[in-house]
Amino acid sequence: MRVALIGVGQAGGKVTEALVEYDYNNEFDAVRSALAVNTAQADLQSLRIDTMLVGEERVKGHGVGADNELGAEIMETDANVVLEALQARVTAEVDALFVVAGLGGGTGSGGAPVLVRELKRVYDVPVYALGILPGRGEGSIYQVNAGRSLKTLIREADATLLVDNDAWHESGESVVEAFDEINKAIAQRVGLFLAAGENVEGVAESVVDSSEVINTLREGGIAALGYSSAVAAADASENVNTVMSATREALYTGTSLPDATEADAALLVIAGRPDAIPRKGVERARSWLEEELGSMQIRGGDFPLESDRIAAVVLLAGVEGSGRVQEFFDRAKEAKEQAENRRQQQDPEEAFQSEELDDLF
Ligand SMILES: Nc1nc2c(ncn2[C@@H]2O[C@H](COP(=O)(O)OP(=O)(O)O)[C@@H](O)[C@H]2O)c(=O)[nH]1
Numbered sequence: 001m002r003v004a005l006i007g008v009g010q011a012g013g014k015v016t017e018a019l020v021e022y023d024y025n026n027e028f029d030a031v032r033s034a035l036a037v038n039t040a041q042a043d044l045q046s047l048r049i050d051t052m053l054v055g056e057e058r059v060k061g062h063g064v065g066a067d068n069e070l071g072a073e074i075m076e077t078d079a080n081v082v083l084e085a086l087q088a089r090v091t092a093e094v095d096a097l098f099v100v101a102g103l104g105g106g107t108g109s110g111g112a113p114v115l116v117r118e119l120k121r122v123y124d125v126p127v128y129a130l131g132i133l134p135g136r137g138e139g140s141i142y143q144v145n146a147g148r149s150l151k152t153l154i155r156e157a158d159a160t161l162l163v164d165n166d167a168w169h170e171s172g173e174s175v176v177e178a179f180d181e182i183n184k185a186i187a188q189r190v191g192l193f194l195a196a197g198e199n200v201e202g203v204a205e206s207v208v209d210s211s212e213v214i215n216t217l218r219e220g221g222i223a224a225l226g227y228s229s230a231v232a233a234a235d236a237s238e239n240v241n242t243v244m245s246a247t248r249e250a251l252y253t254g255t256s257l258p259d260a261t262e263a264d265a266a267l268l269v270i271a272g273r274p275d276a277i278p279r280k281g282v283e284r285a286r287s288w289l290e291e292e293l294g295s296m297q298i299r300g301g302d303f304p305l306e307s308d309r310i311a312a313v314v315l316l317a318g319v320e321g322s323g324r325v326q327e328f329f330d331r332a333k334e335a336k337e338q339a340e341n342r343r344q345q346q347d348p349e350e351a352f353q354s355e356e357l358d359d360l361f
């Protein structure tokens with residue numbers, strides 16, 4: 001699918017840049033344009049894509065810290081200049097817009113939902129969010145910010161594709177050390193998914209196209225992406241099990257949101273050399289997914305690619321009920337309660353007035 005990317009905040013800009021570079025290096029041309037928006041000048045300076053500073057009057061290019069309410073306010077004020085800058089970048093050939101942001105910080109956390117809402121007012125194509133959840137090791141303010149941002153994104157975006165920062169990196173290293181690795185993993189997986197249906201030569205009927213992505217995401221809510229790949233044999237008939245096991249691993253060990261194994265709808269893309277992709281394997285993998293997810297809405301298609309590997313990319317739609325999302329909202333709520341308790345401890349009078357404490361008589 002052909003997309004325009006708008007990164008908001010530091011993570012938003014860096015992940016957008018990684019996606020642009022992956023798409024360019026592989027000559028997919030799915031990413032038609034990209035813009036990074038931030039309140040922090042320093043975070044924009046290092047990027048090799050087009051950038052735009054917002055909120056200069058309020059924060060003088062110094063960013064908003066982790067104040068996502070300020071991030072949202074600034075985007076409200078400056079939405080028009082961002083929309084103006086996008087006019088030339090969102091051409092008629094674009095199938096969808098993606099607003100990319102880390103949900104735990106300030107500029108992206110607050111700005112992304114506002115920008116999504118504004119984009120939806122202007123454009124007819126779907127406006128999706130690519131949201132990055134803070135890892136478990138990040139502080140409680142990040143969890144609270146992400147909880148509020150996610151809640152609002154679900155309301156505003158046509159769908160929100162979530163990547164958990166704990167999902168796609170080696171355990172052991174801290175999330176911060178791993179950011180570059182995580183960004184590369186996101187770029188490769190999301191980039192491959194976006195390119196499906198684009199780089200198509202000698203179009204066969206089995207090839208996936210952008211309308212299938214859009215239809216899979218039609219119900220909105222939270223989406224996740226699964227990925228796995230394996231070396232392929234030259235002959236398709238020998239790859240039936242390879243397709244099956246790649247699909248299984250994509251769902252059970254390779255999703256962007258660990259434990260997202262229940263979904264309302266899904267799209268299974270098998271990428272590889274056309275003559276190495278077994279029809280029988282693809283059909284089998286699709287019915288397996290249908291049973292595993294308990295959903296009849298499983299779309300499927302190929303992504304022809306010059307490679308000695310076969311990859312399974314699974315888009316899962318409607319995963320709000322997954323344990324990971326629930327756990328995340330619980331964590332965010334808990335962190336918020338802790339913060340409130342701390343505030344009450346600092347303010348003894350308020351603690352006495354708390355309705356949770358019953359009067360003696
Ligand atoms: N995957 C990834 N996540 C990041 C990166 N930088 C920050 N994050 C995450 O994004 C959240 C927000 O941080 P940041 O983007 O710096 O905030 P903002 O600039 O105010 O939007 C953090 O809680 C991290 O979870 C990055 O380069 N890659």
Ligand SMILES: [Mg+2]
Pocket residue numbers: 010011105
């Ligand atoms: Mg930052």
